[in-house]
Amino acid sequence: MKKDQLLTRRRALIAGAAALGAAGAAGVLASGGGDETARPVAPAPGPDPAPQESHVLPPSDYRLQPLTGYEQVRPAPRMTRVRHQPFLRVRGRGRTMVLTFDDGPDPRYTPHILDTLAEYDVRAMFFVCGEMAVDNQDLLARMADDGHIVGNHTWTHPLLTRLKRSQIRSEMERTSDVIEDAYGERPLWFRAPYGAWNRATFQLGAQMGMEPLAWTVDTLDWTTPGTRTIVDRVEDGAAPGVVVLSHDAGGNRSQSVRALRRYLPHLLESGYHITVPRRRHA
Numbered sequence: 001m002k003k004d005q006l007l008t009r010r011r012a013l014i015a016g017a018a019a020l021g022a023a024g025a026a027g028v029l030a031s032g033g034g035d036e037t038a039r040p041v042a043p044a045p046g047p048d049p050a051p052q053e054s055h056v057l058p059p060s061d062y063r064l065q066p067l068t069g070y071e072q073v074r075p076a077p078r079m080t081r082v083r084h085q086p087f088l089r090v091r092g093r094g095r096t097m098v099l100t101f102d103d104g105p106d107p108r109y110t111p112h113i114l115d116t117l118a119e120y121d122v123r124a125m126f127f128v129c130g131e132m133a134v135d136n137q138d139l140l141a142r143m144a145d146d147g148h149i150v151g152n153h154t155w156t157h158p159l160l161t162r163l164k165r166s167q168i169r170s171e172m173e174r175t176s177d178v179i180e181d182a183y184g185e186r187p188l189w190f191r192a193p194y195g196a197w198n199r200a201t202f203q204l205g206a207q208m209g210m211e212p213l214a215w216t217v218d219t220l221d222w223t224t225p226g227t228r229t230i231v232d233r234v235e236d237g238a239a240p241g242v243v244v245l246s247h248d249a250g251g252n253r254s255q256s257v258r259a260l261r262r263y264l265p266h267l268l269e270s271g272y273h274i275t276v277p278r279r280r281h282a
């Protein structure tokens with residue numbers, strides 16, 4: 001009985017998130033400069049023996065048929081455009097906010113963050129690094145079970161703008177591979193380490209079917225400024241559509257774990273709906 005109610009609530013939350021995704025996508029299109037209409041993504045180099053037609057899935061089939069059946073080349077879903085800038089915020093009805101946690105998963109901190117999110121029945125985003133994910137696949141599985149979104153944050157967290165295109169591709173593709181194995185689907189979002197985007201990262205992200213997401217409010221929690229300072233930065237920065245950046249790995253993240261326990265109930269009491277963006281494939 002109680003479990004049924006919980007499931008019903010989860011379904012309602014997911015439905016709410018879907019509405020946000022549609023609005024969020026529109027917001028980025030509006031801010032993208034109008035230069036993005038139907039520009040084809042260059043096919044990835046490499047052997048591609050299959051006829052092109054076999055790679056193209058109608059939009060309605062995209063989610064039902066993950067791109068697991070192809071050899072060598074993973075073509076982009078047609079609807080993923082090459083952006084010129086990342087999402088900085090999302091748009092939804094009312095006071096919506098998105099919490100994101102980067103660089104993990106780390107078994108010392110990520111489980112505590114997941115526990116807090118579960119306690120308040122809240123969904124968040126985790127931009128994971130492949131080299132962390134490969135050793136902590138159980139945590140990616142839990143993220144899937146709990147309804148969180150896992151995004152691609154490269155394999156080794158390099159400054160992508162200093163890498164060759166082939167290296168950027170490898171960093172991103174290997175990470176999407178391990179996410180698919182552990183989380184159950186390939187990521188639909190990516191975030192460049194240090195927020196250092198360039199044309200190649202946008203193009204490659206689009207080829208791999210991912211949208212670029214940056215952030216609105218940076219907690220700078222990696223500088224370990226103190227739990228209270230992190231809490232203040234989130235609560236001072238709270239506003240509709242805000243995307244918050246925090247970290248669940250990369251150093252001692254005890255402050256980030258403790259801060260979430262404080263600011264999350266405050267945000268909810270203030271009427272914020274903490275949710276995740278959803279991609280629209282139409």
Ligand SMILES: [Zn+2]
Nearest residue numbers: 102103193194
């Ligand atoms: Zn990072």
